[in-house]
Amino acid sequence: MRAKKFRFPDRIRKSRKAQAETQFNWIFVLIVGALIIAFFAFIVVKQRSASEAKFSGKISQQLNTILVSAKVSSGTVQEIPTPEISIRFTCNDYYIGPASQRLGSRVVFAPEYVEGNSIITWTLDWNVPYKVTSFLYITSPLVKYVVVGDGRAAEKIYDALPDKLTKQTVLMSNYITLSDEGDRHVRFIFVDQTAPSFDIPIGLDGVDVSGLKVNTGERSVQFLVQSETGLITSGQVYRYIEDEILYGAIFADKPDEYDCLVKRAYSRLNIVSSVYYEKLNEMAPMFDATNCEGFYRRNSDINSLVTATDDYPLDVADYTAIGNAKSDLRDTNTRLQLQSCPLIY
Structure with missing residues (x-):
């Protein structure tokens, strides 16, 4: 005797199909929802970054x-x-x-x-x-x-x-x-x-x-x-x-940053001193044969400042030269004032 083939009733098959569709819909909704949330989160982060910038x-x-x-x-x-x-x-x-x-x-x-x-x-x-x-x-x-x-x-x-x-x-x-x-x-x-x-x-x-x-x-x-x-x-x-x-x-x-800044300062001293040196040489002929001329022409103290700051880092001799030139220029300025000559600075 042939065995009878068992068949699901139509309503059961339809129910299972509906459940599968429902599960798929939920998965689709979750994926789309996650994408929407990610999109808006991206927008918020970008706006925040732009605002902070x-x-x-x-x-x-x-x-x-x-x-x-x-x-x-x-x-x-x-x-x-x-x-x-x-x-x-x-x-x-x-x-x-x-x-x-x-x-x-x-x-x-x-x-x-x-x-x-x-x-x-x-x-x-x-x-x-x-x-x-x-x-x-x-x-x-x-x-x-x-x-x-x-x-x-x-x-x-x-x-x-x-x-x-x-x-x-x-x-x-x-x-x-x-x-x-x-x-x-x-x-x-x-x-x-x-x-x-x-x-x-x-x-x-x-x-x-x-x-x-x-x-x-x-x-x-x-x-x-x-x-x-x-x-x-x-x-x-x-x-x-x-x-x-x-x-x-x-x-x-930070020692490295300090060193960089000091180098910049002494480079500036070199530039400014070079300008003073040229300026005084240009002034010297205006005071030819006067007591003032010798203070301006090829001023050795300012030349010392230029030479000492030509290269960085400076050595002990350079620092000594700068200190001496600084002191001598102050004295020179005082003598210029006493002799009614234009001051160096």
Whole structure:
């Protein structure tokens, strides 16, 4: 007897077909929904990125205006409110988010990162002895500068730093007892301390710190960086003649960037001195056979400045020549004044 073939009723077959179609529809809806969500998420991210780029560009332009205006007024200190931002400085540029601006020929000493809702600017003319350029120093109230030393030299450096800075002075014997006071970064300036490295106070465990060794006798500085064993030296020893160069090492926290900025400054000194040298040679015939002529024709002091700054880095002899020429030019200017001759500067 042949077995009967079992057949599903039509309504069961239709039900299963409907279920399959329903499942397919749901899968289709989920895929389409995911694509729609991804599309709108992409739009939101792009709009946010565009908005941030626009905001960063606007702040960057405003900061450029601030830098230009700050450079005009030598000796001024300003605390300028800003949005909550992080500015990254290099020797040649500064960055706010994706936006950047070139610094050009400007000499701007600043930490690598300046953060917070305000910046502090300080402008000083660099005179050797005539004005060469203006230095701009930038930092944040979130950075504390601690001058560590026991003598008058440490007090002098502390007093020279603007009062608007977050700053403190401490004796070397009390240095190790310092504690965290909520500062985002602490930079130590060790004045005339001979130790090759320095322990970081236990109370500052976890705080971002850096340092600088200053030898006021040799007029030299060396950078200190944070390590597992404390603050250790980094980079070469840099000499300075004018205090304005020293202050640059206090504000800048990367030796390579500092070196680049100092190179730019001395290059500027070379250019300005060359212009003075040519100008005085052109003036000399106007004072032929007078007491003034000898001061202008082939002025040896200005020629010394040109020669000393022809190549960078400078050596000890170059720094000595610059110091001597600077002093001699001041004396020459005084004698010119006494003899009623036009001043050199």
